[in-house]
Each structure stands twice: as structure tokens, then as C-alpha cells.
Amino acid sequence: MLLIHCPWCGPREELEFRCGGESHISRPSPSATVSDTDWGNYLFTRKNPKGVHYERWVHAFGCRRWFNVARHTATHRIEAIYAMHEAAPSAFDGADAL
Amino acid sequence: MRRRRDARTIRPFTSADDHCPNASLPCEECLQSSYPQTYKQSIQFCMEWALDLAKLDYSGWRVLREGFRGQAGWTQAWRDPAPKPAYDVIIVGGGGHGLATAYYLARNHGIRNIAVLEKGWLGGGNTGRNTTVIRSNYYYRESAALYDFSLKLYEGLARELNYNVMFSQRGIITLAHSRHDLEAATRWVGAMRVNGVDTDMIGPAEIARRVPILDMRPDARYPVLGGFMQKRAGTARHDAVAWGYARAADALGVDIIQQCEVTGFRRNADGSIAGVETSRGLIAAKTVGIAAAGHSTTLADMAGFRLPVTSYALQAFVTEPLKPVLDTVVLSLATGLYLSQSDKGGLVIGGALDLYPSYAQRGNMPMARTVLGAVAQQYPSLGRVRLVRQWAGIVDVVQDSSPILGATPVPNLLINCGWGTGGFKAIPAGGTLLAHHIATGTPHHLAEPFSLSRFSTGALIDEAAASGIAH
Ligand SMILES: Cc1cc2nc3c(=O)[nH]c(=O)nc-3n(C[C@H](O)[C@H](O)[C@H](O)COP(=O)(O)OP(=O)(O)OC[C@H]3O[C@@H](n4cnc5c(N)ncnc54)[C@H](O)[C@@H]3O)c2cc1C
Ligand SMILES: [Zn+2]
Numbered sequence: 001m002l003l004i005h006c007p008w009c010g011p012r013e014e015l016e017f018r019c020g021g022e023s024h025i026s027r028p029s030p031s032a033t034v035s036d037t038d039w040g041n042y043l044f045t046r047k048n049p050k051g052v053h054y055e056r057w058v059h060a061f062g063c064r065r066w067f068n069v070a071r072h073t074a075t076h077r078i079e080a081i082y083a084m085h086e087a088a089p090s091a092f093d094g095a096d097a098l
Numbered sequence: 099m100r101r102r103r104d105a106r107t108i109r110p111f112t113s114a115d116d117h118c119p120n121a122s123l124p125c126e127e128c129l130q131s132s133y134p135q136t137y138k139q140s141i142q143f144c145m146e147w148a149l150d151l152a153k154l155d156y157s158g159w160r161v162l163r164e165g166f167r168g169q170a171g172w173t174q175a176w177r178d179p180a181p182k183p184a185y186d187v188i189i190v191g192g193g194g195h196g197l198a199t200a201y202y203l204a205r206n207h208g209i210r211n212i213a214v215l216e217k218g219w220l221g222g223g224n225t226g227r228n229t230t231v232i233r234s235n236y237y238y239r240e241s242a243a244l245y246d247f248s249l250k251l252y253e254g255l256a257r258e259l260n261y262n263v264m265f266s267q268r269g270i271i272t273l274a275h276s277r278h279d280l281e282a283a284t285r286w287v288g289a290m291r292v293n294g295v296d297t298d299m300i301g302p303a304e305i306a307r308r309v310p311i312l313d314m315r316p317d318a319r320y321p322v323l324g325g326f327m328q329k330r331a332g333t334a335r336h337d338a339v340a341w342g343y344a345r346a347a348d349a350l351g352v353d354i355i356q357q358c359e360v361t362g363f364r365r366n367a368d369g370s371i372a373g374v375e376t377s378r379g380l381i382a383a384k385t386v387g388i389a390a391a392g393h394s395t396t397l398a399d400m401a402g403f404r405l406p407v408t409s410y411a412l413q414a415f416v417t418e419p420l421k422p423v424l425d426t427v428v429l430s431l432a433t434g435l436y437l438s439q440s441d442k443g444g445l446v447i448g449g450a451l452d453l454y455p456s457y458a459q460r461g462n463m464p465m466a467r468t469v470l471g472a473v474a475q476q477y478p479s480l481g482r483v484r485l486v487r488q489w490a491g492i493v494d495v496v497q498d499s500s501p502i503l504g505a506t507p508v509p510n511l512l513i514n515c516g517w518g519t520g521g522f523k524a525i526p527a528g529g530t531l532l533a534h535h536i537a538t539g540t541p542h543h544l545a546e547p548f549s550l551s552r553f554s555t556g557a558l559i560d561e562a563a564a565s566g567i568a569h
Contacts, residue, residue: 001464014453019453040553041404041553043497044497044553045404050409055454071454073409073457074456076456
């Protein structure tokens, strides 16, 4: 069970949250010039690392706000929590190696 | 030599066969090939088959004999070879799909210089962790054809491998708990029947008769309004499927190499695959097939391409052994809970995926609580039964809940993945289709709709949306 620190409500148990998947995916544009392959990648292809994953979470049963989490997918350890508009923090030492 | 292989590969129809006896080949193919038709060839085939059986030496007679000799005469079921410097084909992943691919490459296509590389132990991935439900009640034509082909292969598998995979066609009942569930179920059943899959709507009375432990009271937490059943569905022994394929592949000369992790790919100047780097050294190969389930993207990363796959943990639970209380598989559309009773008496329990991407093969508390809560709510008499085991496997989930089969952007590198929560049932088919593609260079017609290209053409086969089924 994760204890997730909502930036607005503080530490709450995992049950109150929903994971919205990979973060920092940018929509290719302008739409008219995007190839089918690029569009397919945008919609479906994901990094899926065995290591630190930058992902979006929403405090569904709380303030209902979105934020970013850097979480290790093998240990589930949360390395950082940061705002939606912030860039991903740089890689965590050794964390990607697992 | 060539003639012998043909005779082994293709068995003629006899009047006793009501469907194609060549369990590992689709019927269209049998019809096209020149299978032995004369009496003499049939006799020759039977004699060779009997000789093979004697060689593999698993029989009732042998069990009896060993019983009198203190079981001292059994030998290792497969070799433990060191990797050779080069192979014609390397399969990455010693789960059901990888082992079946190697077996069918040898059995159907006569390729013998094959290695299966497994980083852990054989069948230690999802093949040894799943809840063993086998069914073909899928919604779309493409899926129904694929999974029903697999179910038919399962029907003949114990005989094909001379290994008891304990396939038990006890049926699966899917429960509808609301008018909306019922309407959706009716529509699905209609589609399945059009696709030639044996499913029937069944009413509450029949469900109560077939599943006496289910809470059927009108004021139950999840009232049961009806459901549908596929009678040919069932369960099999998961380890036996891996072991049966391993033993049969080994007997055909396939090297099964455990404790051998693939850590990278070697490429030729033209970008095609030259071999694999492993924890036991470099091994050259003309063609490489990946069947690594939850680790598919890890391998794709090594090869420099990407997949629309996300890895999640899926949990399962087994209770202490009980007297027989359930002789079918039951799945609830409301809670996602499904259960069956193993031959040892334990109830095998499964539910939905854990809620966020994971490579941790353990499973999380909130989902355990949801699944086990549903057991207590839907089967009150099981509320105090004790669990003996809980575990998780890492499953490869695709947006449209359908597998990805065939070519990758890298020449000579093929893939079988994306089975997600439901690929145990597909092992014989997945193996047959990947073997076909590797051996012939073209996808099998059943595999074609499931190519990676569907994510850019948009021709998804969205089973999650269409039939709402997991596993
Ligand atoms: C709890 C649970 C319940 C399930 N229930 C059902 C069910 O009821 N019915 C059903 O049909 N399906 C079910 N499934 C899904 C099913 O188990 C899988 O789809 C199926 O077993 C996949 O088989 P596979 O051979 O592709 O993968 P696996 O059996 O996982 O084999 C892949 C192998 O690849 C190896 N590997 C990975 N990376 C490397 C590397 N770099 N080098 C070498 N080897 C590597 C792994 O160690 C592993 O052994 C369930 C899964 C789980 C986890
Ligand atoms: Zn909050």
C-alpha cells in the first residue's frame, strides 16, 4: 500500500488516488501533417520502464487535482512528486538500473 | 527421412474423427497438404507413433512398472544443455508461448537447431502463475477464430504431447447482475454464436443448480439475473502445459537453456538480427522470436523499437483444500471475481489488475481486499475459508486487450506478446502461429489481424470494450 503525499491534502493512502499513466506525452502537431505512425505512437505507445516512471495521478477521492509522480515500477518507491506543469526531475541515481 | 516426418506430422481422417485430427494444424492446411491416405501409410503411421510413445516412455504400463520398482527408473524429462555458439532460431522466454513456439517449429516445420532462452526457470513467469482458465468466448470474429483454434488444440494436447495437461472442460459461467449486464450479455452471446463459439444464455434457476454456493437471494449484495455459459471452456494444469511442451520440444532436439538472460541484441550491417547477448555469452541466430510477456518492452528497448504495452501486476489466490463445492468456472461481471476449484480442492481465485504499472511480482493490498471482499459477498459460505497462497505475475497489457503477433520493425526479430491477463488459453495457438511466421516468413492468416501495424492503421480489435471480459 502506497502512502502518497498529495501536494494539496498531504499524505493519504493509495486507495484515494487513481493513476493516469505516463506523463509528459506531448501531442504531435499540426494535426494535418502528423503521419499515421506518429499518431499511433502518440495514442498507444508507452515507455513502460522497469525503473523510474514519470506518471500522472489524481486525488480522486479528495481534492480531485492532478499532479506528477516519479515512481519506481519494481520497488514502487516514490522518488518525487511535482506539479503538472513542471518538467520531469532528472533521473534518479541507480534507480533505472534495476 | 522426409517421408517419416510427413507421416508424423499429418494424420489421416478416419470415420471416427468428427473434426480435424491434426490437432496442431488448422484444417485448411491439412486439406491442402498431401496427407497419407492409403491403408499402408496409416499402418506405418501408427507403428511410428507407437515407437515414439515407447521412446518417450510415459505410459500406464510404465507407471505400473515403476510402482513396483520404487519409482527409481525415471530419468530427467529434458536435458540441461550449455548454449551452443549459434542456432537457426532463438526464442527468448521459456514460458508457455516460447516453449510451444519451439515445439511447433520442430514438429510442424522440421527446424531442429533451436534454443529457448529463459532468464529464470522454465514456466516461472505468468505460465506458472495464472489461474488456468481456457475459453474462446470472445466477441470479434478475429479473436473468436484465434482463441477457438487454441481451445481445439488444447482438446488434443495431452495426446499430442503424451503428457497429461489435465484439461478439464468444466465450462465457464459469466454472471449478469443487472438489466444492463443482461442486455450486454445477450448481445455478446449473439456475436459469439455467429462466430461459431458454443455459448448459451442461462437463467437463474440453472445457475443456482450449477453453482449451489453462489448467493442467489434476490436481496444479495450482487443479485444474479442470469448469465451465459461456454460448455467447452475449462481449466488445465498450468505447469503441465509448460513441462509437456518442454519435454516434447527437448525430444525433438530443442535446447532449453535456463538461467540465461538476454541482455542485448547483435545486429548485422543491414540492421537485421545477428544474435543475442546473454548472461551466458553471445549466441548467434538467424531469427529471434520474443515471447517475454511482462518484459516485452524491456526486450524491445534493447532492440531499439517500442511497443504499445504497459506492464501491470495481476494477482491470484488459493485457499486451503475443500471438499468439492464447485465444478465449473464462475466469473462475475460486477466484481470481476472469478473462481474455480482445483483437483487438489483449493479454490483458485482471481480478479482485476492492480491499479498502476508495476514490475513487482507481489500484488497490492487494495486489490486483494477488493477481490477477497467479493468472494465473501458473492459466496457467503466461503467467507471464513483460509488462504494458503497469494502471488502476482507481470502481465503485458495492450490498449485493445488483444495480442501483438508477428513482425517487429527489426528484420528477423519477431514477437508474441500483449496477451495481458488472458494468454494461458492461447499457448498452443500462439506457439503455432509464431512458429509458422518464423518458418515461412509470412504471418499465419489467423495472426494477420493481430500485427503491430494495427496501431497505426487504427484496425484495433477492442475486446476490452466489446466483451468486457478479462483473463
Ligand atoms: C494471476 C494471473 C492469472 C491469469 N489467469 C489467466 C487465465 O485464467 N487464463 C488465461 O488464459 N491467462 C491467464 N493469465 C495470463 C497468462 O498467464 C499469460 O498471458 C501467459 O502465461 C503468457 O505466457 P508467456 O509464455 O507469453 O509468458 P510467461 O509465462 O510470463 O513467460 C515469459 C518468460 O520470459 C522470461 N524472460 C523475460 N525477460 C527475459 C530475458 N531478458 N531473457 C530471457 N528470458 C526472459 C520470463 O522469465 C518468463 O519466464 C493470468 C496471468 C496472471 C499473472
Ligand atoms: Zn488532494
